[in-house]
Amino acid sequence: MNKKFLTLGLASLVSASCFSQITPLKPNQDAIKFSKAINPENAYKHLSVLASDEYEGRETGTKGAWMAADYISNYFKSLGLKAPVNGSYFQKIDLVNVTLKESQLTVNGQPKEYQKDYLVSPSLISDKGFTFSTDEIVFIGYGIKKDSYNDFAGTDIKGKVVMMFNGGDPTLKPGTKIDRAAYRATLEARAKYFAENNVKAIILIDPAVDRITENTKQTLKKGRVMVKTNAAIEAQKQNETPRVSISVALANELFKASNTTVADLQKKITESQAPASKVLNVPFSASAAKTETPVRCENVLGYLEGSDPVLKKEVLILTGHYDHIGLETDPNAKDKVNNGADDDGSGTTGVLLMAKAFTDAKKAGKGSKRSILFMTVVGEEKGLWGSEWYSEHPVFPVENTIADLNTDMIGRTGEEYLGKPDSANYIYSVGSNMLSSDLGKLSEQVNATYTKMKLDYKYDDPKDPEQIYYRSDHYNFAKLGIPIIFYYDGMLQQDYHKPGDEVSKINFPLLSKRAKLTYFTAWELANRPKRPVVDMDGKGNPKK
Template sequence: MNKKFLTLGLVSLVTASCFSQIKPLKPNPDAIRFSKAINSENAYKHLSVLASDEYEGRETGTKGAWMAADYIRDYFQSLGLKAPVNGSYFQKIDLINYTVNESVLTINGQPKQVNKDFLIPITSVGPNGFIFNTDEIVFAGYGINREDYNDFEGLNLEGKVVMIFSASPLTAGTEKPTPRSLAMARQKKISYLAQNKAKAVILIDTDFDKLADYSKTTAITGRLMLKNKETEIALQKQNPFNVITISEATANDIFKAAGTSVQDIAKKILESKKPASQTINISLSASSRKKENEVRGENVLGFLEGSDPKLKKEILIITGHYDHIGITPDAVGTDKINNGADDDGSGTTGVLLMAKAFVNAKKAGKGPKRSILFMTVVGEEKGLFGSEWYSEHPVFPVENTIADLNTDMIGRTGEEYLGKPDSANYIYSVGSNMLSSELGKLSEQVNATYTKMKLDYKYDDPKDPERIYYRSDHYNFAKLGIPIIFYYDGMLQQDYHRPGDEVSKINFPLLSKRAKLTYFTAWELANRPKRPAVDMDGKGNLKK
């Protein structure tokens, strides 16, 4: 599930109490018969592959995600599902990122070596790159600006190239800084210089030589983005501040012009507890450009055509995201791979199990009347990219799409249920009444008939600080006015986005039961005479 919170309006939802008198449906023996394909053994077969170390955490745009996409495609093909994207199971997503591909730094006419002597981060390079020259550098110590100590006192920063130490020395009683706190402090200094109209900042990183290659690569590589008009507009609006990080040796080449060195000036500041800010006369030039790169990513779609000539044009979509967050090289311990067994290997597995069940039904002449699109999407962890792309480039008409059932994390017990009697018999149901009161009622009826789980509506609460409703792929369907249900186990702390999200911690009977709830709901939706009416306003209120 996506970690970011989307800034959107709050919702007011119908709660479970409205359906306390729900009467069960008449059990459908065919639905029960074909649900047997959704079992722990089959679930383990899929998830043990998708969440294996070999798949390297399935990060979008990497080998692991491509392997997962190929696995899902091959499975859909083996079932006999149709390839609905012009004969392909893949819906290509236009993903891009940017990398710094031209960086130049010269000091007194002598070129420096990128990644060895300096680097220019992607965040400081605008759409047209940058270039500047200077004959003087303003050295401002540690870039500290306090009442009792101010490295900038008396300095005119406007239009100047300013050099500071990247990190401040520790003082007595100060807790050991974290990478996050160091980054925040560094950004605060950069922001101050930008606000005071400096031309650029040079950061002296005394640990530059110790930086791992992946850290340097990350610094010069931008985040993944969808290539669309919104991205293009946002990129053109960028006007980043020029930042260059240099090694201690490179800093010493600059300090030579002032007759000092990194160690000497750092010692002077610490011993005197006074700024040693000064102007250094030296010739320096820098330039950088960035390059747009296409990144492979695809949604994987398998289509099961409905059996009713009139209803088969209507589509039910069943989704789960197969991507995760990949490898964390600096994770504590020896395990660096974020396997994503629960997030969202479990939901993806559920989609595969349901596809098998419905295909078996069709082969036996009991196929759904409406068509079903089984879709595992990519890029959810990067910003719901795959589902956003489908919503903007639907393979089937939006007006013919009756609902989306989304499974994102259905394999474990969330923190609030640990140790409770119903820890293995609950699911958070999110958004079922947001657009259709009929769908909310049907969800309750299906559960009362087949699975008898506790449906927890906590995350339908408008005061939910986690804003779960906005954080998975169903939301991009809801934005189109398509009724949705999001099934979620509530795991937000234990192993969430960490290497500990392993297959060994999955409760496979619980995963299967939750997938069956989704399946039985899908069965009803695909076979009822009428699609669920959209009678809610998208905020959980009945339309007037």
């Protein structure tokens, strides 16, 4: 699961299902028969490979991820699934590795040293590169405008080079928990203000530059991968203002003529709760250019065509992300592989198990009426890249896509359920009522009929500080108005994004039961006369 918080706002729902009060469905014996392929033994077979040390944590754009993609595509082929991307199981993604081609920075005409005095992020450089020079820098403190505090008061930044601290808020007391929504709003307001004033360049005072180690230098030298989605390209066009991070030591050199230092300014601003913005008359110039190198990267898709002449035009998508975060960067780490067994080897395994069950059914003449797309996506840990790419380049028309069921972490017991009686019989169900009351009701009925698990709706709460609804691949389908359900075990502390997320800690019977819940829900969706109606506004409220 991705760490990032993407947006805010949800509608409250009940905390857990009570299937004793729900009218169950008539059990489908065919569905039950073919669900037998979803079992702990088959789950272990797949996950012990995908989450092995050999796969090196499956980081996007690396050998481990390519090995996982090949394993999945070969398995889809062995099942007889169609290759839906012009005869391929791979939907190629425009991923590039961005490295710094060249850079220069001078103060008072004297050249400064890259990785000692300053840094430039290649991914933030426009395709044209940048060059700027100035004799006047406008220092704007923290670049914050809120309540009675305003770093921009009495300053003219129009067309100027501005300098500011990289992060921090002097109006908050030490230890105050950051309101992420308010912080994001502050950043967006600042970016808008900079754009309106046509700011020439931004210099960030960043203590991290002073602490660069040899290990960090090697990491920076390798560059950074980024996917060139339409959204990313547009965002870069709207944010082409040059940015340079400088050390505290270099910042103090710039402040020298004003008889002050970074530490003095921070103390003064915090104690007075008043800005200390000022103009520095110092000759400053910088330039940089980047190089982009294509990197292999793909979603893996397997297609099962429906049996009904009319309904087969409609597609149900089953997703799980096969990437993880790769190897540890700490050279002293005893365990260097972040195996990602639960995150999201477990969900990927669930997709493979369901693919086996549905293809077995079709071979026996019991194929689903609607078509099913089994899709394991890449780049989720980088920012939901694979699902975003599919949302911009759908293989099947969006209007024909009836739902997405997403499994991301379904193999362990989360912190809140450790030691509880239902620790091996629950799942967090996220988003089932956000766009479709039909889907929410169906999910409850399927569970009451087949699996009888506790469906916990905690993460549908708008006050959820983790904002789980926005942090996995289903969200890129929800943004298109496609109903979704996200199945998740709630593991956010123990071994999350750590080498301890190992196969040995997976509860395979529980993984299989959760995958069966997804499978039975998919069976109903793929065979019902009508697709789930979209009657909710995306936040769990009825459409007006």
